[in-house]
Amino acid sequence: MAPGSTLEPASPRGARPLVIDARGLRKSYWLGKSAVEVLAGVNLTVGAGEVVALRGPSGSGKSTLLNVLGCLDRPSGGRYLLDGCDVSALSRAAQAWVRLHMIGFVFQSFNLIARATALENVALPLFYAGVARPAREAVARDLLARVGLADRARHLPAQLSGGQCQRVAIARALSVHPKLVLADEPTGALDSRSGGEVLELLLDLQRREGLTLIIVTHDAAVAARTDRQVHLLDGRIVDPEVRAA
Amino acid sequence: MSDRHRNAWAWRGEGLRSAVEVLARYPGRSALTVLGLAIGVAAFISMVSFGEGARRSVLAQFQSLGTNLLVVGPWMAERQARDQPAQPLGALDVATLGRESTTLAEIAPVIRMDQDLERAGVHHWLRVQATTPAFVRLHDWPLAAGGMFDEDEVARRAKVCVLGATPARALFGFGDPLGGGVTMGGVVLCRVVGVLETKGYSAGGDDLDDLLLMPVTTFESYWGTPEGYSRIELEPLRPGLMEAAKSEVTEILARLHRINEGEENDFRVTSPLEVIRAVERTSAVLTGLLRGIAAVSLLVGGIGIMNIQLVSVAERTREIGVRAAIGASPTQILTQFLWEALALTLVGAAAGVLLGLAIAAVTADVMQWPRVISGRGIAGAVVFALAVGLVFGFLPARRAAALDPIEALRHE
Numbered sequence: 215m216a217p218g219s220t221l222e223p224a225s226p227r228g229a230r231p232l233v234i235d236a237r238g239l240r241k242s243y244w245l246g247k248s249a250v251e252v253l254a255g256v257n258l259t260v261g262a263g264e265v266v267a268l269r270g271p272s273g274s275g276k277s278t279l280l281n282v283l284g285c286l287d288r289p290s291g292g293r294y295l296l297d298g299c300d301v302s303a304l305s306r307a308a309q310a311w312v313r314l315h316m317i318g319f320v321f322q323s324f325n326l327i328a329r330a331t332a333l334e335n336v337a338l339p340l341f342y343a344g345v346a347r348p349a350r351e352a353v354a355r356d357l358l359a360r361v362g363l364a365d366r367a368r369h370l371p372a373q374l375s376g377g378q379c380q381r382v383a384i385a386r387a388l389s390v391h392p393k394l395v396l397a398d399e400p401t402g403a404l405d406s407r408s409g410g411e412v413l414e415l416l417l418d419l420q421r422r423e424g425l426t427l428i429i430v431t432h433d434a435a436v437a438a439r440t441d442r443q444v445h446l447l448d449g450r451i452v453d454p455e456v457r458a459a
Numbered sequence: 460m461s462d463r464h465r466n467a468w469a470w471r472g473e474g475l476r477s478a479v480e481v482l483a484r485y486p487g488r489s490a491l492t493v494l495g496l497a498i499g500v501a502a503f504i505s506m507v508s509f510g511e512g513a514r515r516s517v518l519a520q521f522q523s524l525g526t527n528l529l530v531v532g533p534w535m536a537e538r539q540a541r542d543q544p545a546q547p548l549g550a551l552d553v554a555t556l557g558r559e560s561t562t563l564a565e566i567a568p569v570i571r572m573d574q575d576l577e578r579a580g581v582h583h584w585l586r587v588q589a590t591t592p593a594f595v596r597l598h599d600w601p602l603a604a605g606g607m608f609d610e611d612e613v614a615r616r617a618k619v620c621v622l623g624a625t626p627a628r629a630l631f632g633f634g635d636p637l638g639g640g641v642t643m644g645g646v647v648l649c650r651v652v653g654v655l656e657t658k659g660y661s662a663g664g665d666d667l668d669d670l671l672l673m674p675v676t677t678f679e680s681y682w683g684t685p686e687g688y689s690r691i692e693l694e695p696l697r698p699g700l701m702e703a704a705k706s707e708v709t710e711i712l713a714r715l716h717r718i719n720e721g722e723e724n725d726f727r728v729t730s731p732l733e734v735i736r737a738v739e740r741t742s743a744v745l746t747g748l749l750r751g752i753a754a755v756s757l758l759v760g761g762i763g764i765m766n767i768q769l770v771s772v773a774e775r776t777r778e779i780g781v782r783a784a785i786g787a788s789p790t791q792i793l794t795q796f797l798w799e800a801l802a803l804t805l806v807g808a809a810a811g812v813l814l815g816l817a818i819a820a821v822t823a824d825v826m827q828w829p830r831v832i833s834g835r836g837i838a839g840a841v842v843f844a845l846a847v848g849l850v851f852g853f854l855p856a857r858r859a860a861a862l863d864p865i866e867a868l869r870h871e
Contacts, residue, residue: 286784286864307788314786325781325868329484342787386785 230261233297233394233426234283240291241278241449252278254449255292262393263424265417267437270446276430277398279446283428284317284396285309297393314342318387320416322399324379326371326386332358333367336385343390350389357385361415377408384416388423395420397429401436413439478798482806492767493807496760496848500811500840501818503753507836508819510746512828517738519829527698528597529705531691531712534727545725546716547687556691559711562704565694567593568675570684576671577642578630585626586670587643589678595621595655597694605637605653612652613674620649624657624668647681649673701730754843760807761847768800768855772862779859780867793860800852801845808844812837 241253252275260266270276281287282294285301286309294302301312313319326335333354340350358367361381363374371379380400387395400416401409413436420427429440437443445452482489531552535545553568560566570589575582588594595607608619620641627636636651643649658667675688695704705728718724772779779792787795816832823830 281865284784307790310783310786310788310791313784314788317786319784321868325777325784327778327781329481338782339785342782342785342791390786 230263231298232259232295233262233264234258234260234428235295235298236283236292237294238292239279239282239289239294241275241282241287242290252449253282253289256446256449256451258283258444258451260394260426260428262426263420264442265420265427265429265440267440267443268428268430268446269432269437269443274446275449276446278449280396280398280428280430283394284319285312314339315390316393318390318392318395320380320383320387320395320397320400322402324371324376324383324403326379326382328371331368331370332363332374332382335371335382336389339386339390353389354385357389358382360419361385375408376404377412380404380408380412381415384412384419388419388425391423393426395425395427397427399430399432401431401433474794474798475802478795478802481799482802488767489803489806492763493760493803493810495763496757496804496807496844497811497814499753499757499760500808500844501815502756503750503840503843504812504815504833504836505818505822506749506753507746507833507839508815508831509822509828510742510749511831511833511836512819512823512826514738514742514746515831516826516828517742527694527701529693529695529701529708529728529730531693531708531726531728532689533687533725534723535725537723538725541723543722543725544717547684548691548726549684549687552688552712552715553691555715556693556708556711560704560707562695562700562707563693564696565593565597565692567591567597567692568688569594569690569692570675570678571689572678572682574644574671576626576630577645578639581630583626583629585623587673587678588670589673589675591675594672594692597692600658601656602653603656604635605651607672608652608674613676616676616680617674618647618649618677619652619674621653621655621672622651623655623670625666626669626671627651627654643671643673644681647677649677701732705730753840757840757843757847760844761851764800764803764807764848765851765854767803768796768852769858771799772796772855772859775859776862776867776870779862780864780870783862783864784868789860792862793856796856796859797849797852800848800856804845804848804852807848808841811844812841815840 236256236258239253239256239258240251242249242251244250254275256275256279258279268276268279278287282289283296285296285304288304288309289302292302293300296312296316301309304312319325326332327338330338333351336354336357337347337350340353345353355364355367358364361384363378363381363385366374366378366382371382374382380403384400387397397416401412404412416427416429417439419425427440429436431437531548533548535547538545548568550568553566556563556566567590570587572587572589573584574587575584577583591613592607592609594600595602602621603624605621607621608617611617612619620643622630622636622641626641630636630641631639636654639651640648641651655668655670655672660666678684693704693708695701709724709728712726712728713724716725782792783789815837819832820830822828
């Protein structure tokens with residue numbers, strides 16, 4: 215029996231609806247004539263409001279899994295239910311809709327639009343959602359206040375520190391009330407102090423909003439703050455460590 | 460439903476606004492890019508104006524001659540080149556036409572020559588038209604003072620003349636020219652018997668009042684007519700008789716000049732109407748050609764826009780990836796880049812319209828054409844420019860929309 219294939223216990227989250235319900239996710243790429251299997255059948259369920267750390271050495275398939283979970287990529291095989299909907303084989307436009315309305319991304323390198331102010335960056339998803347300018351600026355202002363940057367709304371990313379940029383990115387991820395927040399090494403580019411602050415902010419917002427949060431991290435200290443750690447090795451989930459929420 | 464529509468509209472407004480913001484961040488580059496398009500639009504507008512202005516100017520010149528008019532001119536070179544006899548137009552032609560024709564109301568021989576006019580030490584150089592009284596009737600030229608010299612004065616070779624308003628003013632100032640004497644070419648002292656009413660300037664900028672009329676016979680006594688009359692002007696009895704008069708005149712003169720069947724005539728009968736039509740045809744071809752050139756420069760401008768948008772997509776690959784990751788749909792990304800191309804085009808077209816109008820105005824003034832602002836020309840240029848912007852903006856926009864968000868996010 216493949217490690218991690220059927221060992222997912224449902225009991226701690228049994229009462230909660232599943233935000234992620236992935237069965238047998240596979241992803242392979244063609245390098246020349248040989249297929250490289252990056253995901254070799256991943257089973258993962260994450261309940262609403264759960265915080266999961268995704269860990270594993272580089273090359274283990276973390277990024278690919280995150281891309282599939284974030285609807286940036288389609289699995290080659292398997293089935294992925296996001297909030298009960300099968301999103302395994304959506305068109306590009308439908309994937310974009312799912313990302314816009316259901317998923318928030320927090321990247322290691324922030325990925326803010328350099329030419330846009332903090333406020334505009336936070337309001338950007340709402341722009342794509344078709345919210346009129348006054349309404350989205352009001353929401354963005356509120357979110358900036360909640361990440362402690364109310365006085366930095368008109369600053370450009372270059373005028374903000376790394377920690378502040380990541381707070382802006384977190385505010386942006388939350389602007390459309392996502393079902394799922396995917397954070398890829400959110401503290402990886404920050405010094406330990408601001409990294410700690412960003413993590414606290416993220417977890418604090420998670421508790422207040424009841425967010426479902428997946429954090430990719432190498433940092434054991436970060437992983438220790440989550441409900442559950444999932445280890446990925448060679449495209450499979452191994453030895454799941456379960457911690458009750 | 461209405462909410463969705465409002466949002467869609469809001470989004471369209473935002474699209475243009477954000478596009479303008481992006482372009483404003485690279486003012487130099489944007490300006491250089493739209494330059495090509497602006498030149499294209501300017502060329503289009505100014506060329507359409509040139510063509511139209513030149514056409515109207517030429518037409519106006521011919522129309523000022525009158526349209527119910529036939530002109531017989533000498534056309535001897537062709538026959539002389541073949542050693543065939545050719546004879547200039549003369550008094551015999553006028554007399555024969557007067558006697559034999561059944562379709563003509565007026566016949567006026569004209570000799571044109573530029574001459575010096577002098578009175579009390581003041582000189583004025585002008586065009587002398589030696590003719591008969593039929594000339595002013597034929598052209599419906601009214602007189603402001605005095606009258607046209609009469610047939611009797613023509614027969615007597617009287618030394619009389621009728622002045623246009625310009626020489627009258629130049630030589631007599633505010634004084635009364637009637638009865639005054641002017642010396643022509645330093646040899647003939649003529650008495651002024653009439654002054655023509657002012658006709659102003661032609662569309663081409665020629666002073667229509669800068670002339671002098673005198674009896675053709677008087678002119679002949681002093682300067683002779685080795686080359687014959689410059690032309691014989693004819694007025695048919697009715698405008699509808701134009702074609703009949705033309706063939707009758709041709710037939711009479713060919714017989715008189717002993718032109719054999721199938722040979723080239725040594726004269727030519729034309730009507731300004733035909734010339735106007737010919738000019739219209741030529742200028743249509745010319746205007747079409749200019750439009751073609753302008754269209755090519757617009758296309759070149761469009762390629763410039765495509766180029767800069769491709770550069771922009773390449774430069775902003777990571778940004779596009781971010782936008783896609785946070786949920787921008789391929790259509791929204793496509794639309795954003797199309798808006799940017801359109802904003803560039805709009806700026807270029809606006810600059811081009813201003814530039815084109817300026818060029819057209821300056822050229823019209825320099826060439827002394829009427830200033831023609833062709834609304835259709837402007838609209839055509841702008842619509843064409845926008846179409847070019849959209850067509851050439853589409854490829855870069857589609858490339859941006861087709862980017863794989865994962866690849867784009869990895870892009871440095």
